[in-house]
Amino acid sequence: MSYEQAREAFAEWGVDTEAALATLATIPISMHCWQGDDVRGFETQKGASGGGIQATGNHPGRARTPDELRADLEFAYSQIPGKHRLNLHACYLDTEETPDRDALEYHHFAPWVEWAAAQGVKLDFNPTFFAHPKADDNLTLSHPDQGTREFWIEHGKRCREIAAQIGAAQGAEVVNNIWVPDGSKDNPVDRMGARRRLEQSLDAILAAKHDRSHLLDAVECKLFGIGVEAMTVGSHEFYLGYAIRNQTALCLDMGHFHPTENVADKLTSVALSVHDILLHVSRPMRWDSDHVILLDESIRAMAQEIVFADLLQRTRIGLDFFDATISRTAAWVIGVRNMQKALLEALLSPVEPLRAAETQLDFTTRLMLTEEFKSLPHGAIWQEFCARHERGTGRQLISALNAYQQGVAARG
Numbered sequence: 001m002s003y004e005q006a007r008e009a010f011a012e013w014g015v016d017t018e019a020a021l022a023t024l025a026t027i028p029i030s031m032h033c034w035q036g037d038d039v040r041g042f043e044t045q046k047g048a049s050g051g052g053i054q055a056t057g058n059h060p061g062r063a064r065t066p067d068e069l070r071a072d073l074e075f076a077y078s079q080i081p082g083k084h085r086l087n088l089h090a091c092y093l094d095t096e097e098t099p100d101r102d103a104l105e106y107h108h109f110a111p112w113v114e115w116a117a118a119q120g121v122k123l124d125f126n127p128t129f130f131a132h133p134k135a136d137d138n139l140t141l142s143h144p145d146q147g148t149r150e151f152w153i154e155h156g157k158r159c160r161e162i163a164a165q166i167g168a169a170q171g172a173e174v175v176n177n178i179w180v181p182d183g184s185k186d187n188p189v190d191r192m193g194a195r196r197r198l199e200q201s202l203d204a205i206l207a208a209k210h211d212r213s214h215l216l217d218a219v220e221c222k223l224f225g226i227g228v229e230a231m232t233v234g235s236h237e238f239y240l241g242y243a244i245r246n247q248t249a250l251c252l253d254m255g256h257f258h259p260t261e262n263v264a265d266k267l268t269s270v271a272l273s274v275h276d277i278l279l280h281v282s283r284p285m286r287w288d289s290d291h292v293i294l295l296d297e298s299i300r301a302m303a304q305e306i307v308f309a310d311l312l313q314r315t316r317i318g319l320d321f322f323d324a325t326i327s328r329t330a331a332w333v334i335g336v337r338n339m340q341k342a343l344l345e346a347l348l349s350p351v352e353p354l355r356a357a358e359t360q361l362d363f364t365t366r367l368m369l370t371e372e373f374k375s376l377p378h379g380a381i382w383q384e385f386c387a388r389h390e391r392g393t394g395r396q397l398i399s400a401l402n403a404y405q406q407g408v409a410a411r412g
């Protein structure tokens, strides 16, 4: 079907495909650097990952250096329509120096900032509270030992400072997201103590004021991880309260809830009390497994909530998955494009008749409409979006992804 025919099919339902295409082009997806190397980073000293972060598989082609990672990222962006962001973790520093986490400085990340500026890509940032000997107990900011806590508080402060400086350099907000693995494998006795310590550590990290146009602080909650089954200190309730009290953004990771919960449903509830929301779009398969996102019902539901509830301006969309069993660059491309496709479908939804049916309690019509709309020609509109942004689809895309993978497969 041609774009013109598809445009008319949507116009019959009062949907303006040009408006949908224009809006989609303005939505950046923050692509996570850690899909490119199985969340390893470029530090010399290593500890266990902790908190259930586990990339499985050993497909050839893992990026081993910042230069390789940047080459892979450039390729991935070249296959994704629109302009997007890069979400950097502190353990991805690019320097000859070997600073510990409590000694990181802006200059350790300067090559990333220069590269991002040249690419027209904006950066986001994350302190790294895992994969370090001082996090091997799965305790960081809530550690009972004051010295260990202070080490991690210093890391958190420096990362905010670095993020704010990146924000100033790029002349645009950096989202700095705090996730800690802290928790307990078996039933703890003093949950309150652990949560009080986490709160105090966060307060210390967030005390310094930074220009809000350069830095947006976010905190990420979690239900459980492998090794911390009995209690995660930074639970949903903990961080929801914390974000409201301290006016930070709240990060909702789709893998961080009970598998039967609908994370999309949380957006509007959270949005009543929290101004900014960060998403870690992910696909938990039975647990927080971080599979590459599909264009499935959970992603569609998320995109619909963002669009239908008019939360586009208040929601930063980041991805969080890591699959080492397939081409890592293809994983990025598939994931970002799926998120965009879901957003496009939501933007192409004939919302008015749906709302009207719902208001009249006519749930039969609402269900008939949602199911009929699934047969509208979304694919032709997506094709048009890719064509306008000079990006391939179908066989052309598959060949490009395979050719790049072949080129990196010889990496050790």
Ligand code: RNT
Pocket: 034, 039, 051, 052, 053, 089, 126, 179, 220, 222, 253, 280, 288, 320
């Ligand atoms: C872990 C969290 C966190 C990490 C990244 C690497 O469960 O989801 O966001 O995946 O920081």
Ligand code: ZN
Pocket: 179, 220, 253, 280, 320
């Ligand atoms: Zn996450």
